[in-house]
Amino acid sequence: MNYSYTFRSALSEALCVKESSPVVQELVSRFNTPFDLMDATEHELKSIRGIGPMRAKQIQSAMKLARLLNMPKETPKFIRSPRDVFDIFRHTIGILNVEEFHIIMLSTKNGIIGTEMISRGTLNSSLVHPRETFIPAIKRSASSIIAIHNHPSGDCTPSPEDVQLTQRLSQASEIIGIPCLDHVIVSKDSFVSLKERDLM
Structure with missing residues (x-):
């Protein structure tokens, strides 16, 4: 175009x-x-x-x-599936040429409290610290979070670094007491849920 x-x-x-x-x-x-x-x-x-x-x-x-x-006029108010996460982020970070890592903060009924960008740039487990990831959730009294990041290549296949980061977040969530329900990788046209792939 x-x-x-x-x-x-x-x-x-x-x-x-x-x-x-x-x-x-x-x-x-x-x-x-x-x-x-x-x-x-x-x-x-x-x-x-x-x-x-x-x-x-x-x-x-x-x-x-x-x-x-560029976001859709109607965005989900509750997260019921990874598809809801994809629908929110495909038009924002899904179109970017650089990786961004975000979280969705949720209420007890999985209502969206807010979203927060945690890091920008090449994603690896050493750059995304669990402490920084959970601080916004603690401040907003979130009951749980969902992690999201984009793959600019369009291929949402989880990398070894993605899996390692997800495992670190899961471990931290157990200690902090705010569950990390999923880690969803998005592009403009596709998504992958690490939970659905039993990678967390």
Whole structure:
């Protein structure tokens, strides 16, 4: 799909500059699609001539809004299956080109209390600490959590690192007293539940 025209136009309007401006041209050249721009760090944006801290934050805010608008209008209020998790996250982290690790915090009846991003970048068990994972759940008085992360490749097959992380989270959940009900890997078009595969 060719995003070039609409992408350039959207950037022009968001930044209040002409489509032919060097800033827009460089953004389109460096980040081929809006999905690529969603992954851009503030440092990467500021490396472009004409983009300072304020404009970089402006672009990142616009990308966050775009990600929210890409979510389905109706999202589940309760988690009844891994499919519900997939339906929530396929349009947010499922479309990203970088891995993100999130949790869903649940009530006693599996109602969604909230979600929290725990880490961003290459996922391994040394970067995702159980303590950091459960702190938001403790603060929100969650009864349980579900772990979620994306595979940018589109292949949701659990890696050895995914399995190791899941086991560490399960062990920590028993100590803390907040069960980790599942670990779901998502992409834009598919998902895998580690619980359904008996990997936790």
